Amino acid sequence: MSIKLSNIYHTYSKGTPFERLALQDVSVAIAKGEIVAIIGHTGSGKSTLVQHLNGLLKPDKGTATIDDMDITAKGQQAKAARQQVGMVFQYPEHQIFAETVFEDIAFGPRNKGFNEEEVAKAVREAMEFVGLDYDTFAERSPFQLSGGQMRRVAIAGVVAMNPDYLVLDEPSAGLDPRSRNAVFREIMALHKSRGIAIVLVTHSMEEAVKYANRMLVINGGQVLFDGEPAAIFKEHGDELVQVGVDVPQVYKLADLLRHKGMSLPEGIKDEMALVKAIKQAKGWK
Amino acid sequence: MMLTEITLGQYFPGNSFVHRLDPRTKILATIIYIIAIFFAETPLSYGILTAFAALVILISRLPWLLVLKALKPIWIIVILTMFIHMFTAPGEHVIWSWKFLNVTQEGLDLGLKMAVRLILLLLFSSVLTFTTSPIVLTDGIENLLRPFKAVGVPAHELAMMMTIALRFIPTLLEETDRIMKAQTARGADFANGNMLQRLKNMLPLLVPLFISAFRRADELAVAMEARCYRGGEGRTRMHELAYGGGDYVALALVLALAVGLAVLRWGKLCGLSS
Ligand SMILES: Nc1ncnc2c1ncn2[C@@H]1O[C@H](COP(=O)(O)OP(=O)(O)OP(=O)(O)O)[C@@H](O)[C@H]1O
Numbered sequence: 001m002s003i004k005l006s007n008i009y010h011t012y013s014k015g016t017p018f019e020r021l022a023l024q025d026v027s028v029a030i031a032k033g034e035i036v037a038i039i040g041h042t043g044s045g046k047s048t049l050v051q052h053l054n055g056l057l058k059p060d061k062g063t064a065t066i067d068d069m070d071i072t073a074k075g076q077q078a079k080a081a082r083q084q085v086g087m088v089f090q091y092p093e094h095q096i097f098a099e100t101v102f103e104d105i106a107f108g109p110r111n112k113g114f115n116e117e118e119v120a121k122a123v124r125e126a127m128e129f130v131g132l133d134y135d136t137f138a139e140r141s142p143f144q145l146s147g148g149q150m151r152r153v154a155i156a157g158v159v160a161m162n163p164d165y166l167v168l169d170e171p172s173a174g175l176d177p178r179s180r181n182a183v184f185r186e187i188m189a190l191h192k193s194r195g196i197a198i199v200l201v202t203h204s205m206e207e208a209v210k211y212a213n214r215m216l217v218i219n220g221g222q223v224l225f226d227g228e229p230a231a232i233f234k235e236h237g238d239e240l241v242q243v244g245v246d247v248p249q250v251y252k253l254a255d256l257l258r259h260k261g262m263s264l265p266e267g268i269k270d271e272m273a274l275v276k277a278i279k280q281a282k283g284w285k
Numbered sequence: 286m287m288l289t290e291i292t293l294g295q296y297f298p299g300n301s302f303v304h305r306l307d308p309r310t311k312i313l314a315t316i317i318y319i320i321a322i323f324f325a326e327t328p329l330s331y332g333i334l335t336a337f338a339a340l341v342i343l344i345s346r347l348p349w350l351l352v353l354k355a356l357k358p359i360w361i362i363v364i365l366t367m368f369i370h371m372f373t374a375p376g377e378h379v380i381w382s383w384k385f386l387n388v389t390q391e392g393l394d395l396g397l398k399m400a401v402r403l404i405l406l407l408l409f410s411s412v413l414t415f416t417t418s419p420i421v422l423t424d425g426i427e428n429l430l431r432p433f434k435a436v437g438v439p440a441h442e443l444a445m446m447m448t449i450a451l452r453f454i455p456t457l458l459e460e461t462d463r464i465m466k467a468q469t470a471r472g473a474d475f476a477n478g479n480m481l482q483r484l485k486n487m488l489p490l491l492v493p494l495f496i497s498a499f500r501r502a503d504e505l506a507v508a509m510e511a512r513c514y515r516g517g518e519g520r521t522r523m524h525e526l527a528y529g530g531g532d533y534v535a536l537a538l539v540l541a542l543a544v545g546l547a548v549l550r551w552g553k554l555c556g557l558s559s
C-alpha cells in the first residue's frame with residue numbers, strides 16, 4: 001500500500017513570462033503507516049509536491065500512482081483512489097461553508113457515498129478525534145467559533161472521509177502553542193488508532209523531529225534529502241543551513257555540549273529529553 | 286486549465302516601444318482606432334486597418350499566440366453576429382436559400398464586415414491591456430477623466446475603485462482555485478449534473494469565497510485608513526505621467542490613419558479624391 005510519484009515535473013503558467021518550474025524530477029514513495037515531514041524554504045515546492053499526491057495537480061511529466069492505479073486518470077476507480085488521500089490545506093478554515101458544524105463535516109462523507117447512518121457515525125468520530133464535543137458543537141454555526149476551533153472543524157471534515165493517507169499543509173500555521181500541540185496530539189492519535197499515513201508540510205524543524213519518522217528536504221523543486229530526521233540533521237547540518245532550513249535548537253545545543261566534552265546519547269528529540277540527558281551526564285538529581 | 290491562466294485583459298510585461306508609451310497615449314490611440322474602424326467601408330480600408338493592427342502587435346513584440354488567444358472568449362459572438370447579419374440584412378442578390386432562409390450578397394458582405402470589425406476592435410484593445418500594467422492604466426484613466434471633474438465625474442474615486450478591483454482579481458482567482466481544490470479533495474463535483482444541481486454544487490465554493498472577499502475588503506479599508514487615506518483631495522503621486530517624443534509620433538500615426546480612412550470614405554463626396 002503506497003503512493004508513488006515517479007520522476008514528476010510541474011511547471012506553473014506554462015508559455016507565459018510568469019512560467020515557473022516548481023518541481024523537477026521528483027520521485028517519492030509514501031507507504032501506509034509512515035509519518036513523513038516535508039520541509040524546505042518558502043517557495044521550494046512543498047505545496048506543489050503534496051498536491052500531486054491526490055491528483056489536484058497533474059504532473060507535466062512523470063507518473064503518480066496509488067497502489068499502481070494512475071491517480072490522474074478519469075473514471076470512478078481513479079476518483080476512489082484519490083479519495084483515499086485526505087488533504088488539509090493551509091488555513092483550512094477558509095473552506096468552511098455550511099450552516100452547522102455537522103453539515104460541514106458531513107460534506108466529504110456524503111460525497112463519498114456514505115449513507116446517513118454512516119455519515120452521522122463518521123462525523124461523530126471525527127469530531128471526537130479533533131477534540132470537539134459533539135453535543136456542544138454539532139449544531140452550532142462554524143462561523144461563530146474561534147480560529148482554532150474552526151481549524152478543527154476543517155480537519156474533522158477531512159478525517160471524517162476515513163482516508164488511508166492524510167496530507168496536512170502547515171496545519172499549525174497561525175495557531176497559539178497550546179492549540180498547536182493539541183492539533184498534533186490529535187493527528188498522532190489518529191495515526192496510532194487507524195494506522196493512517198501522515199504527510200506533514202511544516203516550517204518548524206521541532207515539529208518535524210518530534211513527530212516524523214522520515215523527513216524530505218525540498219530545495220528548488222527537488223528532493224535534497226530523504227531519510228530519518230535526526231540522521232539528516234546530524235550529517236547535513238551545514239547544507240541545510242545553506243538552503244534556508246534551520247537545525248532545531250535542541251540539536252545545536254546537544255552538539256555544542258558534545259563538542260565541549262559532555263557525553264550525551266544520540267537521538268535526543270526535544271527539550272525534556274535533553275534536560276534528562278544532561279542531568280544524567282552530570283550526575284545531578 | 287487553471288483559473289489563473291486566463292489571458293484576456295492580462296498584463297504581459299515587456300520593454301517595447303508600445304510598452305513604454307504613456308498610458309494616456311495608448312488609451313486615446315485605442316479610442317481613435319475604434320472610431321476609425323467605423324469609418325471603414327471598402328476592402329481596402331479594412332486591409333489598412335488590419336495592417337496597422339498587425340504592425341502595432343509586431344512592434345509591441347507580443348507573442349502572436351497570446352494575442353489570438355484573447356479572441357477565444359468572443360469567437361462565438363463574432364460568428365453569431367456574422368450569421369444574424371447574413372440572414373437578416375435586406376438585399377437583392379440571393380446567392381443561397383433554403384426554405385425561408387435567404388443569404389444575399391449584401392447580407393454576406395455586411396456579416397463579414399461586422400465580424401472583421403469586432404475582431405479588430407478586440408485585437409487592438411487587447412494590445413492596450415497586454416502592454417499596460419493595470420495600475421498605470423487606471424492612472425491614465427484618472428488623468429484623462431480629470432477635466433470632467435467640474436461636471437461631477439468622480440475621477441479619483443472611479444480610478445481608485447478600478448485599481449482596487451484590478452488588484453484583487455488575481456487574488457480572488459487564486460482564492461477560487463484554492464477553495465475549489467480543497468472542496469474537490471473532499472469529493473465536491475463542479476462539472477456534472479443539471480443546472481439546479483450545479484448551482485447547488487457551487488455553494489461550497491461561493492460561500493467561502495464571499496466570506497473571504499468581505500474579510501479582505503474589511504482589512505483593506507482598515508489598512509488604508511491607518512495610512513491616512515482620505516480620498517483624492519490634494520494627493521500627490523510617486524510617478525507623474527509625462528508625454529515623450531514617442532507619444533506624439535504614436536498619436537500622429539493613429540490620427541493619420543483615422544483621417545486617411547475618413548477621406549477614403551467621404552472624400553468622393555467633397556471632391557477630395559478622384
Ligand atoms: N498557482 C501558481 N501559479 C504560478 N506559480 C506558482 C503557483 N503556485 C506556486 N507557484 C510557484 O511555484 C513555486 C513553488 O510553490 P509552492 O507553493 O509549492 O511553495 P512552498 O514550498 O509550498 O512555499 P511555502 O512554504 O511558502 O508555502 C514558488 O516559486 C511559487 O511562486
Ligand SMILES: [Mg+2]
Nearest residue numbers: 046047048169
Ligand atoms: Mg506552501
